[in-house]
Amino acid sequence: MNESKDFLRTIVEEDLASGKFQEVHTRFPPEPNGFPHIGHAKSIVINFGIARDYHGRCNLRMDDTNPITEDTRYVEALKDAVHWLGFEWDDGIRHTSDYFPRLYDYAVQLIKMGKAYVDSLNEEEIREYRGTVTEPGRRSKYAQRSVEENLDLFERMKNGEFKEGEHVLRAKIDMGAANMQLRDPLLYRIRHVHHHRTGDTWSIYPMYDFAHCLSDYIEGITHSFCTLEFENNRAIYDWVLDTLELEPPRPYQYEFARLAITYTVMSKRKLLELVNEGKVNGWDDPRMPTIAGYRRRGYTKESILNFCDQIGIAKANSTVDVAQLEFAIRDDLNTKVPRVMCVLDPLKVTIENYEGSEEIDASYYPHDVPKEASRKLPFSKEIYIERDDFDENPPKGYFRLTPEQPVRLKHAYIITCKEVVKDADGNVVEIKAEYHPDSKSGQDTSGIKVKSAIHWVDAKGAKKAEVRLYDRLFKEEAPKGMEDLNPDSLKVIEHALVEPAVITERPDERFQFERQGYFYADPVDYSDEHPVFNKIVALKDSWSKKRKAPEKAPKPQPKKVQIDGEVAPMNEAEQARFDKYTDELKLGTEVANTLARDEKLSHFYEEALSVLQSPVSLANIVANEVARELKEKEIDALKFTPKQIAGLVKMVEEGTISSKIAKQVFEEMTVSGKDPEKIVEEKGLVQISDPAQILPIIEEVMAKNPDNVAKFKAGNTKLLGFFVGQVLKSTGGKANPKVVNELVAKKLK
Structure with missing residues (x-):
């Protein structure tokens, strides 16, 4: 479970602690009208991740209430995306269409209660009668129909006796409500369209606001997580459930910020336009922000999951720089690929x-x-x-x-x-x-x-x-x-x-x-x-080079090496440092350039070197992690010292912690300024190198993956990396990778 709680997890924990719910039950309810994109990945991670973290369940439900735009290939793409990201849904795939008979019965119940009516205004009139944010709406004259007339018309709508747009079913709430969503929202509309699951059984289809809350209730959902554009719709969600006086427990809706990324569109309409107009080569074109597109381009599921974890769960909409997503895949591949x-x-x-x-x-x-x-x-x-x-x-x-x-x-x-x-x-x-x-x-x-x-x-x-x-x-x-x-x-x-x-x-x-x-x-x-x-x-x-220069000059930053003719020639002092680093200390050209060209960074490096004679390891962490911190801060504002960085590198070299854990310790140092030894002790991050401790974990991983064991022994030696990764994951990155490699290789022979 994440150590830092987002506001959704805080809500879940409070509900469990108070006894409001005995078990967390979430759902991921996409419309099968396009391939899932990176925004869906965030929703998948939230819904399935929270269910996993609190030992609950998560449903995969296809919100198939609009047969005009739906397709079975979109259903398969959604299933594939959830599986690829490493999640499993609870007890088979659900469809809103599974509940069409029950939803119809709930609508009839509202009519009988005088809380819903069949309206015969056309679409333009409905819009006109709705009013504005400053003026109340007007209720349709058809709201005066009797319960009997409404029941008769609604049944005939279901039986296909009317044209599309001739009638709709509306809730009777409040045409003067400040929240315009409550101004007698539509519950059903007529659609003479073949449904990919129910065929031609139905001539009416429920609207999202009616179907969603009731589908959640039918499935026993406890927490219905939606993006912020549904914030005002929560009033309808609650009105339907409260008005029907359904037997508890009932679900509750909570909203989080949807994902927006620079240089990217995630409107399904625009993505479909790209595909249909041949601007891209299908939904899995590697330039598309679809999960299928990222997969074909070569993104790993780990990079997508890490990206979703890094951006967090916010209450207010904002736009994430696409460079953060690109950093996530670089960071993941850097330690993996040849x-x-x-x-x-x-x-x-x-x-x-x-x-x-x-x-x-x-x-x-x-x-x-x-x-x-x-x-x-x-x-x-x-x-x-x-x-x-x-x-x-x-x-x-x-x-x-x-x-x-x-x-x-x-x-x-x-x-x-x-x-x-x-x-x-x-x-x-x-x-x-x-x-x-x-x-x-x-x-x-x-x-x-x-x-x-x-x-x-x-x-x-x-x-x-x-x-x-x-x-x-x-x-x-x-x-x-x-x-x-x-x-x-x-x-x-x-x-x-x-x-x-x-x-x-x-x-x-x-x-x-x-x-x-x-x-x-x-x-x-x-x-x-x-x-x-x-x-x-x-x-x-x-x-970043292509963007316009800001009006205010940015704070000077340490220059990265660019062996492509774009950097200025070194001055005498820089050249002397460069020669020393490459000739005496045997540093690589890129790292040497980074250090030599920045006097403060070079001074930091040499102070650390005076504590620990490990020039290459120290140079790498200073030229990368320390330099990254200096993009945002002056060197005097750093929480950590050269001596502490030397201590961190020493722990890695002595095998006390792994390189992966070192990154975690460094992040803590940037915030708290604590000595690395203290952080490792407090968090219990000491590297595990004892085969006696690692072997049982290897055996457990192999027992859980018998198919992959068989494939490895049949000649698929690439799976060695899979087993090593699973063992490292099981130990939270604490296991010594070299020892794990050796032990796994022996075990699989």
Whole structure:
């Protein structure tokens, strides 16, 4: 259960403590008139999550009261979304149409009580009679009909004797109510439409306000969570239940803020328009904000769940920056996916002094990811690099290959440009280079200093792939419609080149293409003969550069490294720090740049280094977590000290806590300023490394997943990650990942 209670959970706890309800029973009641989107994901997480947290139940109910727009494929999409997010509904799927006979009987009961009547005004007259926010409405003359006449007309409406719009059933409440929802709301309307479940049985269909509260009551729902646009409808919800004097217990409605995201539309009407007008390639187009679209793009369920958890549950509407959702997927994939190399715009490089070929052993993961796996990179005299990784006339601050500047090939050697080959139009078509045999990564004794490492693929070993570069579907922060579509939301590269292991070994379905972004093997179009990869998200938010400069200059922030020629050249002091960090402390280029360019950040790092001689680990946390805090605060306002950061890193290195727990401890340090040792002690976060404690958890996970155990033993070794993840989840991230990996692998043999 979440440690910090939102207002909905507070309500639930109070109701349980007071004895108002013995069990929590929620529901997720979507209309099956479109594919569920990210807003539905939030509702799913709230309804199913609260039921789970309080050991209750949650129903999945299709609100199928408008047969004009409904379709069984939408029902399947909704079921699939709930399952994919990891939830189970209680005792089969419900449909509002299951209750049509009972709803009709309740309507008859209201008529008999004199609380409902058949109105014969047309739609325009009903609107006119309703009044305004400053003027009361007028009741229809048809409200004077007798109970007998209303019962007769209502039954004939049900039997299909009237045209659509000829009559409606309305509640008789108060035409002068300040809440206009109470001005004799419609309860039923005539629809001569085939229903996908009830066929042609019914010619009348209940309105949402009538059907929803009664469906909740019939199902025994205790807490009916709705978005804020239904706040005024709560009065009708209560009126129907109270007027019918139904036997308790009865449900209660509570409202929360709906999800709105920048650069995104979530109106079903607009999403349907995008699909029907061919602006996108269906509901599962990776640019769509549908759950199916996010899945096909490569988002993980964990990233969606984490995003919903991070934005919380609010009482007031607001708009979430889409960058927060993009951060959630980056954060999730960063510690999961293998790093590989893919060249999108190939430029041939011939290494003239290299003969033969070799295989270079390269890890799939950086040192700070607790996974161990590697692949063989073929290397020969002909390779391809990214076209923009060479510049004949480089701007200042350009760190990649130039006629005068050598560069390192990632995992391989340093190369130097010797000749630039051009075609008749002056376009560069080939680079002739030489390599330095004593500069191999991990064994470099060349003494050559380079400021960048670039990705590459071997000409013979590389595999061709189609790469789909997806970007935001809309170019405006608050899009209004089709006129705001981003014309560059999809770019297809048909002849990208990837290293062979991506295709031949398939270590995963998601990858970080070095320096390009995160990518996913398209689940529909991919085949080993024609590999297709979708771009999930870039490695950093590039859209922030496109926004207009604010009127007031923002507070200076530490600059992140950008090895793409966009940063200013270093001054003398910065260069000296950079040289020290790369040469003496062996820091990576990106981290060294981040620290070297910010004097205060560099000072913080060196203070921490004076406490703990662990330059790489300290540099990573300072250049990322500490730098992130400095975006919002001055360094003097930080709650934590360099000494405390050193203490946190020491605990990770000694195995006291895991890297995942360290992030949790750091977040607490930013708020409380407590020593990390104290936080770990108070919260009981010490890492579990004792096999005797971990093995029973592994056995329990395996017992719960016999099908996956069988699949693993049948050859699906990718499931190792599934079991490791389940064990880590069961321990709240406390288990030592390395120990878990080893024990799970042994257990599954």
